[in-house]
Every structure is written in structure tokens, then in C-alpha cells.
Amino acid sequence: MKELSQATPSKIVLLVIDGLGGLPHPESGQTELETAHTPNLDELAGKSICGMSSPVAAGITPGSAPGHLALFGYNPVDCLIGRGVLEALGIDFDLRPGDVATRGNFCTVDAQGLICDRRAGRVSSTVSAKLCALLDRQEFEGIQVIVKPVKDHRLVVVFRGSGLSEKVTDSDPQKLGAAPKEVKPLAEDAGLMARVANQFLQFAANALKDHAPANMILLRGFSEKPCFTTMNEIYKLKTAAIASYPMYRGLSKVVGMDVLPTGPTLNDEIATYKANFEKYDFFFIHVKATDAAGEDGDFERKVKALEELDKVLPEILALKPDVVAVSGDHSTPAVIEGHSWHEVPVLIYSKYCRPDKVCRFSETDCLQGGLGHIPATDIMPLAMANALKLGKFGA
Amino acid sequence: MKELSQATPSKIVLLVIDGLGGLPHPESGQTELETAHTPNLDELAGKSICGMSSPVAAGITPGSAPGHLALFGYNPVDCLIGRGVLEALGIDFDLRPGDVATRGNFCTVDAQGLICDRRAGRVSSTVSAKLCALLDRQEFEGIQVIVKPVKDHRLVVVFRGSGLSEKVTDSDPQKLGAAPKEVKPLAEDAGLMARVANQFLQFAANALKDHAPANMILLRGFSEKPCFTTMNEIYKLKTAAIASYPMYRGLSKVVGMDVLPTGPTLNDEIATYKANFEKYDFFFIHVKATDAAGEDGDFERKVKALEELDKVLPEILALKPDVVAVSGDHSTPAVIEGHSWHEVPVLIYSKYCRPDKVCRFSETDCLQGGLGHIPATDIMPLAMANALKLGKFGA
Structure with missing residues (x-):
């Protein structure tokens, strides 16, 4: 052609x-x-x-x-x-080469840290936007983490910096009664990505702990813009x-x-x-x-x-x-x-x-x-x- | 099947x-x-x-x-x-295994050797046939060069001998104001083909120099019968x-x-x-x-x-x-x-x-x-x- x-x-x-x-x-x-x-x-x-x-x-x-x-x-x-890229495109987020985007959900975890609502009671967009602001613009190991609300319980998390990779597992177990999963590298060069994602999730757990039902986030679909x-x-x-x-x-x-x-x-x-x-x-x-x-x-x-x-x-x-x-x-x-x-x-x-x-x-x-x-x-x-x-x- | x-x-x-x-x-x-x-x-x-x-x-x-x-x-x-083979087939030329055929155009070059008419004013088939006869049956480094008229400004040039290759560039730049290009090998074993083509083109330039508007030829589509x-x-x-x-x-x-x-x-x-x-x-x-x-x-x-x-x-x-x-x-x-x-x-x-x-x-x-x-x-x-x-x- x-x-x-x-x-x-x-x-x-x-x-x-x-x-x-x-x-x-x-x-x-x-x-x-x-x-x-x-x-x-x-x-x-x-x-x-x-x-x-x-x-x-x-x-x-x-x-x-x-x-x-x-x-x-x-x-x-x-x-x-990838799912994360699509979600970012859906809010007009201007992804740069090397960015890794993920789809996020606010969710509810119980006292044992087990997921009891994968959508945090479909928390309103207003609340969601405020909570995203709490999480936005963190930095771990030189990687910037940008957090943007989408609609209701949905958010986009974009990791920006050099040496990232989309080849990691989701933190979202996609079922109730389980704990959010650790993000694991699926390729040799994905170690930094997994470490940063886990540090960010740890940070989010602390930042959100008093904001039930939206007291945790789940990430899935780590992906780079093709x-x-x-x-x-x-x-x-x-x-x-x-x-x-x-x-x-x-x-x-x-x-x-x-x-x-x-x-x-x-x-x-x-x-x-x-x-x-x-x-x-x-x-x-x-x-x-x-x-x-x-x-x-x-x-x-x-x-x-x-x-x-x-x-x-x-x-x-x-x-x-x-x-x-x-x-x-x-x-x-x-x-x-x-x-x-x-x-x-x-x-x-x-x-x-x-x-x-x-x-x-x-x-x-x-x-x-x-x-x-x-x-x-x-x-x-x-x-x-x-x-x-x-x-x-x-x- | x-x-x-x-x-x-x-x-x-x-x-x-x-x-x-x-x-x-x-x-x-x-x-x-x-x-x-x-x-x-x-x-x-x-x-x-x-x-x-x-x-x-x-x-x-x-x-x-x-x-x-x-x-x-x-x-x-x-x-x-390839283009050259098709042109040869079009005049019932009996290509043998190992032959490399090219499509040729008579063209006009100016005093600086730059192309001013890619078709030499669509020179007549009669003139074209006479000029082809001037170029036909040359030999360079043991390779025979056969030149046949097609119609108007079009001709076929067939290189015959051992060690040839279709993997060379065209001499036809396909634009006005440029000089005919040197034929270059595109593979290790295409050196002979390129050298012979360039020697033939040099010969053609001399042979045709007083035959304006058809004072040069352009070759493209070097190809072997598949x-x-x-x-x-x-x-x-x-x-x-x-x-x-x-x-x-x-x-x-x-x-x-x-x-x-x-x-x-x-x-x-x-x-x-x-x-x-x-x-x-x-x-x-x-x-x-x-x-x-x-x-x-x-x-x-x-x-x-x-x-x-x-x-x-x-x-x-x-x-x-x-x-x-x-x-x-x-x-x-x-x-x-x-x-x-x-x-x-x-x-x-x-x-x-x-x-x-x-x-x-x-x-x-x-x-x-x-x-x-x-x-x-x-x-x-x-x-x-x-x-x-x-x-x-x-x-």
C-alpha cells in the first residue's frame, strides 16, 4: 500500500x-x-x-x-x-514515548487488606478527582507517577521516566476476597517498572487508608503507546x-x-x-x-x-x-x-x-x-x- | 494442488x-x-x-x-x-536462464549531461530501431549486450553471460534536470553486472552523442526471468x-x-x-x-x-x-x-x-x-x- x-x-x-x-x-x-x-x-x-x-x-x-x-x-x-494506553487516550492524556500507562480502579479493602468492593461503591467522580490529587505527582527511583481521574471509580496512572517496561503483571486480582497482588516483572528489563509500581501502591495504601470506601487502588493493563x-x-x-x-x-x-x-x-x-x-x-x-x-x-x-x-x-x-x-x-x-x-x-x-x-x-x-x-x-x-x-x- | x-x-x-x-x-x-x-x-x-x-x-x-x-x-x-523481463517478453525476446533484461528509454540530455526529456520527444519507432542497431551486440568483460527496439522511445537491453545479477540500481533517475545515475550493485555478487551496465552506458553516451534528441538511454528494472x-x-x-x-x-x-x-x-x-x-x-x-x-x-x-x-x-x-x-x-x-x-x-x-x-x-x-x-x-x-x-x- x-x-x-x-x-x-x-x-x-x-x-x-x-x-x-x-x-x-x-x-x-x-x-x-x-x-x-x-x-x-x-x-x-x-x-x-x-x-x-x-x-x-x-x-x-x-x-x-x-x-x-x-x-x-x-x-x-x-x-x-493496551488497556492502560486506551484509558489514557480516553482522557486526552498526551502519552510520550517511554511512558507506561495503566488503568486503575479505586477499590475497598477490609481490615485484613482483602478486596471487598472492586469499584469502591462506584465512588463519585468528584471524590475520585480529590483522591487522585492526593496520589498525583509522586516520584520513586527517578520515575514520576502521574495520576488522573477518569470517571467514577476509574483512574489512569502513568509512569514516566527512562528504563520502564510494560512487561509486568497486574496488581488487580480481578476477584473479591483476595489481596491486591504484588506487581511482578515478566521480562529481565522490567525490574524497575515492577519496583516503582509496588512502591507507588504502598504509598497509595497509606495515603488512602482513611478514605474508605476508596481506601486502595488496583492497577491493570500496564502498556506503552504503540x-x-x-x-x-x-x-x-x-x-x-x-x-x-x-x-x-x-x-x-x-x-x-x-x-x-x-x-x-x-x-x-x-x-x-x-x-x-x-x-x-x-x-x-x-x-x-x-x-x-x-x-x-x-x-x-x-x-x-x-x-x-x-x-x-x-x-x-x-x-x-x-x-x-x-x-x-x-x-x-x-x-x-x-x-x-x-x-x-x-x-x-x-x-x-x-x-x-x-x-x-x-x-x-x-x-x-x-x-x-x-x-x-x-x-x-x-x-x-x-x-x-x-x-x-x-x- | x-x-x-x-x-x-x-x-x-x-x-x-x-x-x-x-x-x-x-x-x-x-x-x-x-x-x-x-x-x-x-x-x-x-x-x-x-x-x-x-x-x-x-x-x-x-x-x-x-x-x-x-x-x-x-x-x-x-x-x-521484473519490468525488464516483461518488456523483453513483450517483444517475443527469448530470454535464457542467467540473462538480465532491462527496460530502456531513449532520452535527451543537455550540454551538462542533465536529462531534459525522459522520452527523447517520443522518437519514432523507425529512428529508434536504427539507433538500437548502433548499440546492439557489444561486449564488455565477456558479457554480451543485446539491444532491441520496442516502440517509440522504448527499448530492451539484455545482458547475457555468466555471473550476472538483477540486484543493481537503475540508471534512470525518473526525473528531469538530473544526470543519468551510475548503476550500483545491491548485493555482493552484483559487481560484474553493475560494471558492465556502466561500461555499456558510457559506450551508449558516445555512440548517441550526435543523435539528439535521442542522445542517451536510461535503464530501469534489471531483472531475470523468474x-x-x-x-x-x-x-x-x-x-x-x-x-x-x-x-x-x-x-x-x-x-x-x-x-x-x-x-x-x-x-x-x-x-x-x-x-x-x-x-x-x-x-x-x-x-x-x-x-x-x-x-x-x-x-x-x-x-x-x-x-x-x-x-x-x-x-x-x-x-x-x-x-x-x-x-x-x-x-x-x-x-x-x-x-x-x-x-x-x-x-x-x-x-x-x-x-x-x-x-x-x-x-x-x-x-x-x-x-x-x-x-x-x-x-x-x-x-x-x-x-x-x-x-x-x-x-
Whole structure:
């Protein structure tokens, strides 16, 4: 791909409708997409080549990271991002090379030091923020420890300094009635990391001892920010990410996109897209509301979120990007109340897309599309080809 | 495949309609194939299993070599053929083992020796042939240098002798304002090759100095003929190639086919097929006119080329080959005026093919076919199976 890609003025929009795919409502027999009134998506489907996208592999339910990495053209099984890094990305924390990030939980330990609540009664974000301030900015053996609240009982701990390693065990035993575990090195060069983590945990135990229920923390997913070849290098694109949610901004940074400042609403995202249209030739636009509604099991709200997106779609198309790819990172059917393994509808529009007979953007209709069933990792190469940004392979 | 294949009397025809796939005409919304009146192809499709073939991978536009190698069952990414070898095959030059071939351009250099026209004003084939004769049959350090004209400014330079290597850099800097580059070895055993190439280039500079605009040559794509396992070995077939164009004859030779002498027209090819039907059990028949029309952006001429092919199809079927596979090496939509990444319709006819409901051989109809979307490399195994030439795998 890197050898074939070439910079050209044509522009690509990758519109990711988070958790797009759904399942039929038990009463109507129609999925969220089939229930929603989406005349603009349907009209675009009519001019596009459609199909079904498989995020990772048959039967596999992806998290947000693999789901998005696949859409960005990265093999989601090879390109793993650790739990700690993901949590840090989720609060817009700017990880530096060499940093090791971990996901933390405030928890409750009893008089014997055994865990009796892994989430400290889901302590409020306000309390959590105060307790994080107690723990923040410690230093052990020259390693700085940065502690940031996430939401409720969740926090991020970042270890910064030289000689660290992600190859250590978790302190979180992930069960009740056990004591927090000692962090142990899993590689020869991970001794410093384990020692510092244990010293910090000892410090935290003391600092928090009078703050029950949040009288201890558990750490898991020690990880370093991976060093992927950027999309700019692979595709020779000037890439921009437009996403209200920190996690998706973080993922975009990992693959080298410019993350554009934007507001919390879909309209804010569209305004950001319009304001920056001339400056970039690739736009990742992320729509979160669909997934959030699906996770809440709220079929109607997911339908509304799809209809709201449909209303702003003409504004995206009005600037005449050469290629528009619309899909989701995974399915989030309201009836499942979470991510699922189901394939996701996808359409690719361009002047050269070879349209099929699909004229409704839905799970059932896209099954008949010209793309057939494709891995999500095919979407970027197809978008690149449709933008006439790929040279010929072989003579 | 090699372990399962077995020689039987059944006969396979692989009919390759070069650049077969197309895109809708902006006015009619119909592709070239959909526009063409092809009753015979359609009737055959009705008795066949149909589908869409992907030459290399999603979004990848193949050159003729990878497109054909995939149809012959070779992984086109692993089985690369160098630029120089392809150019030599294209003029029916009989490369021997150990020969290193390069693609050459006549170019113009200024008084400082800097390139001011990479194609020497696209010097005519007549002039080019005369200048090639000036350069032909030199010898340096025991290596013979053979120089043959191709077309316009293009030539082939073949180095022949022992101890050569393809692992050297190009002399062509592929930009204006630069001097031709010295050829450098990329491996320890490539020193002789680099020295001889540089001596030849020095000789060429002197020989051509008064022949502006063609006062220098540029060489690129030093390559040796690859040594693939032949189709005869893999499939235990007696294979024959019937192709008017030298490049396809050359590719057929690389995979071990007998290249049958034939004339320039489709009727010549059919006559050759008939005359040799008893002698072989596999026929690759190549149709060039479709691709040529597509490359020229001539929608109507591509439609006519398809209709002409359709008219002779009954003659191919009349000899009752057991299996007929029809596809293309890639798409060449007239609206793109070149090869493209789009999938290519494919049909496989045999007594045992399990026909689907497709009764029109077109991009839209074949989408609904029983084969679904297949890599082009699946066509040969399917043809072999339909010819009952493959044993059972496992007990």
C-alpha cells in the first residue's frame, strides 16, 4: 500500500457511525437502521457500492480500538493497544514515548487488606478527582507517577521516566476476597517498572487508608503507546480526525491523524469539517450517539441518532469530497445492549465506485451490495482506489 | 494442488477477455458488458456458475502480468516479474536462464549531461530501431549486450553471460534536470553486472552523442526471468497458449505453456484452437481488443469488441471442451481509460458446475452468482475440479 499510494488533490471522507449495525426489534422485525427514516443515506447508497463489513473476524465482538483500527486499514489483531494506553487516550492524556500507562480502579479493602468492593461503591467522580490529587505527582527511583481521574471509580496512572517496561503483571486480582497482588516483572528489563509500581501502591495504601470506601487502588493493563506506521506515511494523506469523544481522538493520534478541536455535538463536528475542508485530504468523522444508545439498550434513541445523522449528511456531501465511505466500527444492537460480532453495513461513494442496485442503507439491503462481505480493513484501500490515489501493481 | 491434480482426458478452456470489467456509461448507466448484445455469453452464463473475481486485492489495480498470473493460479503478490523481463517478453525476446533484461528509454540530455526529456520527444519507432542497431551486440568483460527496439522511445537491453545479477540500481533517475545515475550493485555478487551496465552506458553516451534528441538511454528494472513451477507440473495439464500479443505469449512461456503460433485476429486464434484441440487439455485463449478499447476510453469500441467475441464463442463451445472458464485479468473501464481495481465477472461452465440463477454475463448479474466474490487464483482450482482432475483431499 505504501509503495502504491500517491498524494493527489482528491479528498476522502470516512464517516464512522459508532455501533452502526443492529438487530431486529422483537415487535417490528426491523433493525434500528431499517426503522429509521434516512432518506439521505438511502439516496447516497443508491449512488454507491454497498456491502457488509466484518470488523475483526467471524463471531468476534470488537472493542472500540480494534473496530476503529480496522477501519483505518490496520490489522486489528496485529495492532493491539493496551488497556492502560486506551484509558489514557480516553482522557486526552498526551502519552510520550517511554511512558507506561495503566488503568486503575479505586477499590475497598477490609481490615485484613482483602478486596471487598472492586469499584469502591462506584465512588463519585468528584471524590475520585480529590483522591487522585492526593496520589498525583509522586516520584520513586527517578520515575514520576502521574495520576488522573477518569470517571467514577476509574483512574489512569502513568509512569514516566527512562528504563520502564510494560512487561509486568497486574496488581488487580480481578476477584473479591483476595489481596491486591504484588506487581511482578515478566521480562529481565522490567525490574524497575515492577519496583516503582509496588512502591507507588504502598504509598497509595497509606495515603488512602482513611478514605474508605476508596481506601486502595488496583492497577491493570500496564502498556506503552504503540508505534504504528502513520496513515500519512502509508497512504500519503493529510489526515484529520473530527471526534467529540476523547477515546477516538486518542486512537486517531496513535495512527498519526491531526486531531481537530471540535465541540460536543454533531453540528460542531460538521462545522469543524467545513472549516478545515481545504486543509486536508482525509477526514475521519466520528458519530458517537448511535453506539451510546445501543449500549443503553435504547432502540428508539438509536433510531433517532441515525435520523439526526441523516439530516446533517447533505452538509458533508455539499463540499463534494471525491470519496465518501460510511460504515461503523462494529454493531451495537439495542437488544444486546452492547457491542456485537455482527457485520456492519458499508457504502463507498465515488464517481468510479460501480454502483449496485442497493438503494437503502440497511443491514438487509447492503447484503445484496456489490462489495459483498469484506473485512473492514479493505475499506481504506477501496477508498484510496476510488480517490485514484493508488498506482498500478506490477506492469 | 500438485498432490491432488491428476492427468485425465478432459479439456479446459480459459478464455481471458482482457480488461473485461467496466463501469456504467454516464448517460445510460450501463457498463460496456451490459450495453453489449452478447446472447452467446448470456446463454453460457445461464448454464454456468457465475461470480466476481478479484485479481489481486481490494482496491488494487493490477498490471497485465499480475492479472494473468492470478488467472493461471499463481499468487500475484509472491510471483513478481521484473519490468525488464516483461518488456523483453513483450517483444517475443527469448530470454535464457542467467540473462538480465532491462527496460530502456531513449532520452535527451543537455550540454551538462542533465536529462531534459525522459522520452527523447517520443522518437519514432523507425529512428529508434536504427539507433538500437548502433548499440546492439557489444561486449564488455565477456558479457554480451543485446539491444532491441520496442516502440517509440522504448527499448530492451539484455545482458547475457555468466555471473550476472538483477540486484543493481537503475540508471534512470525518473526525473528531469538530473544526470543519468551510475548503476550500483545491491548485493555482493552484483559487481560484474553493475560494471558492465556502466561500461555499456558510457559506450551508449558516445555512440548517441550526435543523435539528439535521442542522445542517451536510461535503464530501469534489471531483472531475470523468474523460475516458476510450471502449470504442467502443478496441474498435470498439457497447456497451450493462444494469444496474438507478444506480452501474453511471454507470460504463458514463463508458466510453461506451449505457445502456439497464431495470427493477429480473433478468428486466427479460433482457427489455432480448432487445429490444436486434440493435442492439449488446457487452452488459454487471450482476447486483447476489449482492453485496448477500454484503455483508449472508447466505450463503443469496447462494446463492439465484446460483441465480436460473443459471435465466435459458439466455435469455442462447438468442440465441447469439458470446462469453460471465462473472465478477465482486470477491469479496464472506458470511463477510466485504464486498468482499474474493480472486480471482474467470471463464469465457470461444466457438466458439474452447479448453475445458479444468473442468465446474463454482466457485472451486475454476476454479483448474484453462485461463486460469490472469489480471488482470481481460485479460478484454476475450480476449473480443475470441474474437469474432474482433482483427487480427494484427506481420507
